[in-house]
Amino acid sequence: MMKPLHQVVSPRSLDELPEHSAASPLSIHDMTVAYRRKPVLWDIDYDAPDRSLIAIVGPNGAGKSTLIKACLGLIPMASGRVEIYGKPAKAQRGIVGYVPQRESVDWDFPVSALDVVCMGRYGRIGWMKPVSRLHRDAAMACLEKVGLTDLANRQISQLSGGQQQRVFLARALAQEAKLYFMDEPFAGVDASTEQAIVETLRELKAHGRTVICVHHDLHTVPEYFDHALLLNMRVVAAGPVGDVFTPENLQKTYGGRLTLLDQAAQALARAERGG
Amino acid sequence: MTGLGHLALAHVHGAARPRGSLTDVGVDLPTLGEVFDVMTLRAGHNAAVVVAGTTMLGIAAGVVGVFALLRRRSLMGDALAHATLPGVAGAFLVAMWIGLDARSMPLLLAGAAVAGVIGAASVQGIVRFSRIREDAAIGIVLSVFFGLGVVMLSYIQRLDGGAQGGLSRFIFGQTAAMSRENALLMAGVAACAVAAALLLFKQFRLVCFDADYARSLGWSVGGIDLLMMALVVLVTVAGLQAVGMLLVVALLIIPPAAARFWTDRLWLMTAASAAIGGLSGHLGASASALAPRLPTGAVIVLAAGVIFLFSMTFAPARGLAPRALRHLKLRAQVGREHALRALYELAEPQGTDEAGATVGDVYGARQWSEGSARSALRGLRSRGLIEMRNGEAALTERGAEAARRVTRNHRLWEEYLVRYADVAPSHVDRSADMVEHALSPELIAELESALREEGRLPRSVHPIGRGGGDAQGGKR
Numbered sequence: 001m002m003k004p005l006h007q008v009v010s011p012r013s014l015d016e017l018p019e020h021s022a023a024s025p026l027s028i029h030d031m032t033v034a035y036r037r038k039p040v041l042w043d044i045d046y047d048a049p050d051r052s053l054i055a056i057v058g059p060n061g062a063g064k065s066t067l068i069k070a071c072l073g074l075i076p077m078a079s080g081r082v083e084i085y086g087k088p089a090k091a092q093r094g095i096v097g098y099v100p101q102r103e104s105v106d107w108d109f110p111v112s113a114l115d116v117v118c119m120g121r122y123g124r125i126g127w128m129k130p131v132s133r134l135h136r137d138a139a140m141a142c143l144e145k146v147g148l149t150d151l152a153n154r155q156i157s158q159l160s161g162g163q164q165q166r167v168f169l170a171r172a173l174a175q176e177a178k179l180y181f182m183d184e185p186f187a188g189v190d191a192s193t194e195q196a197i198v199e200t201l202r203e204l205k206a207h208g209r210t211v212i213c214v215h216h217d218l219h220t221v222p223e224y225f226d227h228a229l230l231l232n233m234r235v236v237a238a239g240p241v242g243d244v245f246t247p248e249n250l251q252k253t254y255g256g257r258l259t260l261l262d263q264a265a266q267a268l269a270r271a272e273r274g275g
Numbered sequence: 276m277t278g279l280g281h282l283a284l285a286h287v288h289g290a291a292r293p294r295g296s297l298t299d300v301g302v303d304l305p306t307l308g309e310v311f312d313v314m315t316l317r318a319g320h321n322a323a324v325v326v327a328g329t330t331m332l333g334i335a336a337g338v339v340g341v342f343a344l345l346r347r348r349s350l351m352g353d354a355l356a357h358a359t360l361p362g363v364a365g366a367f368l369v370a371m372w373i374g375l376d377a378r379s380m381p382l383l384l385a386g387a388a389v390a391g392v393i394g395a396a397s398v399q400g401i402v403r404f405s406r407i408r409e410d411a412a413i414g415i416v417l418s419v420f421f422g423l424g425v426v427m428l429s430y431i432q433r434l435d436g437g438a439q440g441g442l443s444r445f446i447f448g449q450t451a452a453m454s455r456e457n458a459l460l461m462a463g464v465a466a467c468a469v470a471a472a473l474l475l476f477k478q479f480r481l482v483c484f485d486a487d488y489a490r491s492l493g494w495s496v497g498g499i500d501l502l503m504m505a506l507v508v509l510v511t512v513a514g515l516q517a518v519g520m521l522l523v524v525a526l527l528i529i530p531p532a533a534a535r536f537w538t539d540r541l542w543l544m545t546a547a548s549a550a551i552g553g554l555s556g557h558l559g560a561s562a563s564a565l566a567p568r569l570p571t572g573a574v575i576v577l578a579a580g581v582i583f584l585f586s587m588t589f590a591p592a593r594g595l596a597p598r599a600l601r602h603l604k605l606r607a608q609v610g611r612e613h614a615l616r617a618l619y620e621l622a623e624p625q626g627t628d629e630a631g632a633t634v635g636d637v638y639g640a641r642q643w644s645e646g647s648a649r650s651a652l653r654g655l656r657s658r659g660l661i662e663m664r665n666g667e668a669a670l671t672e673r674g675a676e677a678a679r680r681v682t683r684n685h686r687l688w689e690e691y692l693v694r695y696a697d698v699a700p701s702h703v704d705r706s707a708d709m710v711e712h713a714l715s716p717e718l719i720a721e722l723e724s725a726l727r728e729e730g731r732l733p734r735s736v737h738p739i740g741r742g743g744g745d746a747q748g749g750k751r
Contacts, residue, residue, distance in 0.1 A: 110538065
């Protein structure tokens with residue numbers, strides 16, 4: 001049903017990305033972020049592995065969204081710096097894609113699904129130029145990829161929650177980025193949307209992309225992601241899921257909430273059985 | 276002030292018309308010919324200037340207001356408008372002290388613009404550096420600046436021997452005094468607003484919809500916001516003379532809010548808002564040219580209000596009446612589908628679609644009132660889905676087909692909700708025919724096989740094909 005990614009967006013930009021140096025897609029050095037002088041993130045140091053799917057996991061208030069917003073330059077850092085493929089984040093905006101939390105926008109806004117996906121192309125269109133046919137086609141291809149071709153002209157409030165999330169995903173695809181930040185892309189979506197998103201993430205990885213997701217559901221971390229960053233105002237542990245998803249680390253991250261630990265243990269066991 | 280209005284527009288009515296005494300508060304009814312002349316800008320130079328000017332102002336405000344509304348900055352416009360009063364008064368005083376013409380319009384408007392910007396910046400500053408919310412900050416700035424302006428006016432009144440320098444006309448507006456230059460200013464502002472909306476449509480749209488995403492693209496959201504705010508300042512200052520600072524915000528809010536009822540497309544909404552704003556300005560100025568005692572600014576705002584009310588009630592896309600109608604239709608359709616299912620389920624134990632059922636059976640099965648059962652059956656009958664035989668309802672061939680489809684969809688949804696109970700109900704599209712669109716073929720096949728095992732799957736009317744859900748075995 002879904003076409004491979006390289007057929008729907010311009011092939012050159014996907015398969016022949018200019019080779020960046022071996023630099024990590026995302027290096028965070030010594031990042032501290034504060035809201036109203038109260039630090040929410042302390043001394044974050046992290047190097048994301050290339051071509052991987054990474055989950056940022058942690059309890060509510062751990063600073064997960066704050067971390068990706070600071071990486072994107074949406075909120076100021078009190079100290080530290082962020083490098084993307086070896087260059088300052090500011091200089092790399094053209095290759096960074098973003099999927100915000102679904103609740104962050106007003107879905108009653110007078111735009112269609114296709115209009116929203118076209119926004120993913122805005123970074124490539126001149127300031128005073130309208131959205132050309134070419135860009136519109138590219139956006140349409142991204143909508144097709146997430147299975148929403150039929151709903152392209154629907155006003156966005158007429159979409160279900162899962163469909164809205166897919167529209168946001170399609171918009172990020174339309175950016176043709178190399179590194180993606182996604183803020184809870186699986187929050188409140190139906191089973192089929194969840195599956196569609198997972199497939200898209202895997203395909204992105206297969207094409208050399210790196211995706212960093214804030215993720216809530218510990219169950220699915222081992223199944224969906226290669227790497228995990230356990231966060232609770234500081235980095236508790238980071239690395240391949242199999243290495244860092246240990247009861248001790250989760251205990252440190254979530255602080256003794258045993259039900260969660262049980263879930264994680266079961267999930268790990270399931271993932272190991274499933275290979 | 277009213278006297279001036281009479282003088283300026285006296286020739287609209289012609290000398291032949293006897294004018295009422297000063298105590299006469301009645302409004303002379305204009306003739307149809309006069310109405311036509313004013314509306315088509317042929318009722319003399321001055322009336323034409325006023326009508327053209329306010330029309331332009333309405334267009335400008337309509338365009339700018341769309342983005343202010345969607346960016347939730349409409350009330351900032353109000354704070355800004357009120358804050359212009361001390362600016363006007365301050366400009367008057369400064370000009371007097373340094374010996375310039377204190378009544379020079381560009382000077383006064385420049386003062387208004389400066390003070391308006393300071394007012395808007397104060398709101399931003401309060402929100403940013405304290406924990407006070409925007410609505411409170413707007414209320415504080417709006418009233419303090421306006422109070423300051425009123426104090427300054429009373430000071431000017433003492434200096435000026437009671438004339439206030441004619442400044443109070445900025446509070447309520449006074450179209451009659453509008454000059455050709457003022458009208459040109461409004462045309463210029465309208466041109467700026469339309470040009471900015473056309474050239475920077477993408478930027479305005481994305482910043483209004485999702486500012487964080489715009490920032491992630493590297494855009495200067497602050498700069499784009501500043502530009503939108505500058506347009507609001509332009510419209511407000513240009514509108515001071517025509518509608519006054521108390522009411523100018525209405526032109527920024529009402530036309531876009533009314534336009535929203537007509538369309539779900541941003542560019543259409545912008546065009547509609549410009550049209551509604553322009554129409555309000557035109558109607559309001561025409562009305563007060565015909566009846567000079569009517570205050571123009573207020574009439575313009577009332578015209579906008581009437582258009583808003585009409586849009587809210589009757590606009591097909593989002594108006595209340597069409598929505599109520601759609602709701603009633605949907606309820607009737609749901610009622611008919613329930614009745615179909617009831618008929619199907621009454622016949623199901625016998626394994627036949629032929630069994631008849633009385634009205635009582637139907638409303639007993641659905642725990643309906645007799646009235647709603649009857650009206651549902653009437654609807655089915657008029658659509659040829661059932662026949663009445665000896666007071667019993669029986670499904671026709673088409674009706675049986677529809678009943679199977681409805682029952683199948685209903686049971687699939689039911690099964691889905693039971694199995695995936697953790698999915699929020701808001702994610703379930705219950706409009707019965709949508710099951711194929713909303714769920715994946717694999718999921719439908721899974722649900723169907725579950726129903727088939729229980730013997731509850733009606734024969735599929737249209738083969739589902741994909742995913743092997745070709746359910747023919749539902750009914751023994």
